[in-house]
Amino acid sequence: MKDFFEELGKYIGETATTVGNKAGEVIETQKLKSQVRSLAHENTVDLLELGRGVYEQYKNGTALDEKAEGLCEAISSREESIAEFEEKISAIRGAGKCPNCGKTVAKEMVFCPYCGEKMPAVAVDDEDVFADYEEFAGEEAEKTVATAEAEKSAAAEEEHLADETEDIKLREEDASLFEEEAVKGEAARSQEAAEEEA
Template sequence: MAEDFFGNLSKTLKKTVDTVGKKTDEFVEIQKIRTRQHALEDQIEKNYQDIGQIIYNRYLNGEAFDENLAGICKDITDLEKEIADCREDVANKRGRIVCPACGASVPKDAAFCMRCGAAMPEKEEEPEDAEFVHVEPEEKAEETEAAAPEEEPEEEPEKEAEVPEEE
């Protein structure tokens, strides 16, 4: 009786191992097929993006498109400007500037971009001795000129007397 039990157990285990092995092989094959399917779908998405990029570049180069495509391309341009503004705002908050070539955040005192190597635009520095000059509005300027006798008023060229035209 013990032999029958172990014999049946052995047969059952063998069938189970064979079934599990077949299921595992089937699962692995299905996963390979799914992986291939996803890679193909990703390639299609990339191709769609490439088509869109080509059309957008043509739009930027001034080619005419139908109203729908031109509207989408204009939206992309507007969004890119908004993204650039956001990057610049973040860089400013961090005390940095944005590289005009690649868009990377660069220290304000950098001469070149650490990412792409492009020369950074030179800052226009204000002189430390700069004086504040207040410009008077036109109405008050006349009063100021009258109150400051030290300055010689500029001579205005003499106007020729107007001669009435004969009819």
């Protein structure tokens, strides 16, 4: 009987050690994942800055490799589209851009108050503006949904890890209590055996 409790005590001790090691692994893994996310964010910032530098070189006429030049052309095209959209927005709001000095001028003004240039009449195709807006709104909605899903997935993973850590802690506590009870039981039996011998 004594051998059984010794084996049981060893088993409980090993289980508690294993559970403790698992909890340590989960916590260490979480710390490392946090460091990975932090470093990845820093890389993203640096890559953006690097990209800006390459794009500035492209705008200044520096020759780039084929891939970089293709990306820069795409960025340039999007910048032109952005400028067009901004002009449409200005027109909707009742403002236009002076063809001479480039400053924003109220729609009803015939001459630019900054340089005196005669302002051209601005015609806005409402259908075109609303089609552009709907396309833009749809793209933004898709980006928002994708971001929300990514955040939800990350939150679920963190919650799962927290639950796992809590389960490990509870198992450790149970193993510890079981071990204490086994030790107390063995001590009581040893005391009874000693009393019987006396």
